[in-house]
Amino acid sequence: MSNPFEQEGVEIAWCPGCGNFGILKALKETLFELGYEPHKVVLVSGIGQAAKLPHYLKVNVFNGLHGRSIPVAFAIKTVNPELLVIAESGDGCMYGEGGNHLLHAIRRNPDITVVVHDNQVYGLTKGQASPTSEEGFFSKVQTLGNLSTPFNPLSLAIAQDASFVARGFSGDIEGLKKILKEALSWKGFALVDVLQPCVTFNRVNTYGWYKERVYYLGENHDPSNRFQAFEKSLEWGERIPLGIFYTHRKPTYQEKFYTQIPRSHLLYQGTLSEESVAREFQLLV
Amino acid sequence: MVDWEIKVGGAAGQGVQTVSEILSLMLKRSGYYVFSLEDYQSRIRGGHTFTHIRLSDRPVWAAKRYLDLLVCLDPLTYQLHHHEVKENGLILGNFGLGEKSTDSHRFISIDFEKEAVQLGNKVFANMIAVGAISSILGLAPELVAAYIEKIFAKKGEEVMEKNKLAFQRGRRIVGIPPVLPTRNSMPNDVPQFLLDGNQALGLGALLAGCTFYSAYPMTPSTGIMNFLASKIREYGIVVEQAEDEIAAVNMALGASYAGARAMTGTSGGGFCLMVEGLGLAAMTEVPIVVINGQRPGPSTGLPTRTSQADLAFVIHAGHDEFPRFVFAPRDPQDAINIVRRAFYLAEKYQVPVIILSDQYLADSKVSYWNLEMEEIPDAPIQASDFSDYCRYALTPSGVSPRAIPGGKALVVVDSDEHDECGHLTEDLDVRVAMHEKRMKKWEAMKKEIRLPFLVEGKEVTLLGWGSSWGVLREAREELHEEGIDAGLVHFNELWPLPGGLREFLEGLPFPIVVENNYWGQLANLLEHETGLSFARRITRYDGRPFLVDELCERVKEVLRNVQSV
Missing domain, CATH: 3.40.50.920 (Rossmann fold)
Structure with a gap:
């Protein structure tokens, strides 16, 4: 059986060799292997090269504003919990422009997966520093070298007790698929930060650079141990851990909401009935 | 004929708005038509706040400047407003050391707070005032007891009883016979309904089948969120307090894309943050209703006061050009129907609809003999089971059949310029066709609009x-x-x-x-x-x-x- 998520005849606007291709392939195969149907999946993205990904899959797509994919994804899942909802975009979109939404989505714990293409650089605007760029990173804008230190998405998410926190590498598609399978099947907010080389603008964090450093968290890592997870999230440099850092199963926003109200979705069912209108008017008497 | 203007003033925290709430209801129940407006400051305690209530035998729609009765919960109220009292008008309350400026007014000196302290707590001052006012206005005390129970029920038996005592004390100490004819029973021709603008805006959304409201609290629109939040359990709607107005508008768009009728509400400053989202609504053709409760600006301006200065802004807000509706309700009754109509037209044309409210409308209570429900057709979403669906199929009207995700149709929407199937494009001929498709709705939209x-x-x-x-x-x-x-x-x-x-x-x-x-x-x-x-x-x-x-x-x-x- 061919993969129903395969989008035929589409011209992909990424640079040859871009790390985005690995993420696209991993996501497409994961969705198929988990048995999802395209019309039950919604991909929400922001703006940037990474945010074009939904167009290269056969799914429902909401390609919205820069930084704003998470509020949109939250609302879609809340209105129709039957849908699988994935927000995906780049590190500038998710950690920069939309950083505030990430913080508050963790608090809400909606049952969505957030996949972040983290290449430590701005691609589409041609090479400026991103929130995850190393200190000292030089660009046409950061002419003194980046004066800011990098944002650590994993530490932040673990500190905020996010329900599921993982890191993958687009250079290892099979490894990434394993993580995505867990993340998509997870009930609750799942953050997957994906290290992704930018072959055009990031000459430091290349495929080779990553391959020398990345390793998977082993059996002795306990994702339910928040302190251990946090400690691991700080490791960066000579060795860079990949895998599922932290999990904490807790009621999702949708679970908490739907157990308290008399419906299973919020789809429009027509205007209020005459009896309800009469009841509401009576309250104003 | 009775046509009276009453102003009750005090510091924030003295419960002036509770006085307004109870008095308006009592007056309506006594057969008067009521109009009230609220004037308050952006603070929680202290300062000066007042409520202005007009009561009449005939329908009233606004307030007048000169007062028949001024009630001072604190001396500052007297200083600020005594010159507004009519000749032979009545001034009631605590004047402090303020000079009684004129002999042409009748004074009844009561220190409400002092009286309240004797009952155990100064918080009862407002209810003593309600008692005194109700006696002067000739209102039947039984009418009030029920409302006190309704309002204070949640706070427990003791608070309720104390408030009843305070009310009775107010009636007793006022010391003059009723000034208006006594009203014991309800006349036949009485107003039935009392509501303010925010209640009406929320109610309109509820009646229209709205199930998703996301907003960031901002005066004067917070009342809409409060109203809808009080309906969550009964109707199963989401009222999500967003982290900011940007999230609020994007959530509403996500909800609408998924198939809910969705709305957000804010004031001018929050609307500024929503403007990019407004353009997103236009570009993706996802229907949305946005309420902007105006207050003076620019920037933070006067947070709790009223204004009609966002008209030029909202009709043009957003970059490039796109069609939208802008409505401005006249009063609470009109607000109910305007919001219902906004949802219908947003869906019919797949465009954003902006409703301009303001603090005056939001907080003003009006009584009505009848609430009229305008006949508004339904606009169901029809294309969700189309296979080979294209969200932006070109049509003569510019409106494409709408689908929501979950059915056979794959629904692809994009903030980038896109082709008929929603995929991003830089084909400039497609751009022209799509832009014309969106703009084409304008002529039909114009025909929806009624003459003033x-x-x-x-x-x-x-x-x-x-x-x-x-x-x-x-x-x-x-x-x-x-x-x-x-x-x-x-x-x-x-x-x-x-x-x-x-x-x-x-x-x-x-x-x-x-x-x-x-x-x-x-x-x-x-x-x-x-x-x-x-x-x-x-x-x-x-x-x-x-x-x-x-x-x-x-x-x-x-x-x-x-x-x-």
Whole structure:
């Protein structure tokens, strides 16, 4: 059986060799292997090269504003919990422009997966520093070298007790698929930060650079141990851990909401009935 | 005929708004028509706040400046407002050491707080005042007990009982017989309903089948969120307090894309943050209703006061060009139907609809004999089971069949320019076709718009929009009674402007445009759109609404100036 998520005849606007291709392939195969149907999946993205990904899959797509994919994804899942909802975009979109939404989505714990293409650089605007760029990173804008230190998405998410926190590498598609399978099947907010080389603008964090450093968290890592997870999230440099850092199963926003109200979705069912209108008017008497 | 103006003032935290709430209900129950407005400061304790209540035997739509009764919960109220009391008017309360300025007023000195302390806590001062006022107005005490129970039920038996005691104490110590005829039973021809603008806006959304409201708290629109939140359990709706207005509008769009009727509400500053989202709504053609409760700006401005200065902003807000509706309800009753109509038209044309409320409308309570439900058709989503679906299929009307995700149709929407199937494109011919598709809706949208309300007059014509309806309507009547043949043109549907407007407005005698802003934004808009001149403008931008008698004076002043030239 061919993969129903395969989008035929589409011209992909990424640079040859871009790390985005690995993420696209991993996501497409994961969705198929988990048995999802395209019309039950919604991909929400922001703006940037990474945010074009939904167009290269056969799914429902909401390609919205820069930084704003998470509020949109939250609302879609809340209105129709039957849908699988994935927000995906780049590190500038998710950690920069939309950083505030990430913080508050963790608090809400909606049952969505957030996949972040983290290449430590701005691609589409041609090479400026991103929130995850190393200190000292030089660009046409950061002419003194980046004066800011990098944002650590994993530490932040673990500190905020996010329900599921993982890191993958687009250079290892099979490894990434394993993580995505867990993340998509997870009930609750799942953050997957994906290290992704930018072959055009990031000459430091290349495929080779990553391959020398990345390793998977082993059996002795306990994702339910928040302190251990946090400690691991700080490791960066000579060795860079990949895998599922932290999990904490807790009621999702949708679970908490739907157990308290008399419906299973919020789809429009027509205007209020005459009896309800009469009841509401009576309250104003 | 009874037609009284009452003002009750005090510091924030003294419970002035509770006085307004209980008194308005009691008066309505006693058969009076009621109009009330609230004036408060952006603080939680202290400062000065007042409620202004008008009661009458006939329907009332606005307030007047000069008072029959001033109730002072603190001395500052006396200092600030005693000059507004009519000759022979009554002043009740704590005047402090303030000089009683004139012999032409009747004074009843009661230190409400001191009385309340004797009952155990100064918080009961407001209920003592309610008791005193109800006695002066000749209202039956039984009417109040029920409301006290309703309002304080959640706070427990003791608080309820103490408040009842406070109420009775107020009635006892007032020391004069009722000034108005005693009202024990309800007459037949009494107003049935009492509601404020925010309740009405929320109710309109509920009736329209809205199940998703996301917003960030911001005065004066927070009341909409409070209203809808009180309905969550019963109707199963989401009321999500977003982290900011950007999230609020994007959530509403996500909800609408997924198939809910969704709305967000804010004030001007929050609307500024939503503007990119407004463009997203236009580009993705996802229906949305946005309420902007206006307050004076720019920037934070006067957070708790009123204004009509966002008209020019909201009709143009957003980069590039796109069609939208802009409505401005006249009063709470109108707000119910405007919101219902907004949802219908947002869905029918797949465009954003902006509703301009303001603090005056949001917080003002009006009583009605009847609430009328305008006949509004339904607009179901029909294409979700189409296979080979393209969200932006080109059609003669520019409106494509809408689907929601979950059915056979794959729904692809994009903030980038996109092709018929929603995928991003830089094919400039496609861009032109898509832009024309979106803009094409405009002509049909224009036909939806109704001509403004019109009462013809031979000498002068007042023009206005939105919440000024009540005051303009009463001012016109009052001018008429004074022998000035005044007419009225009033807009509640502002954008697009209706076709045939030039012919409609041409030849109106002596037009004067009345607005709560500096420029005269409606006047400018009408000049621009019709080529006619609207040079005479009465504006107010101190954060307070027009009052009937004040407005009449200003109209007469304009007329006098013309005659003296």
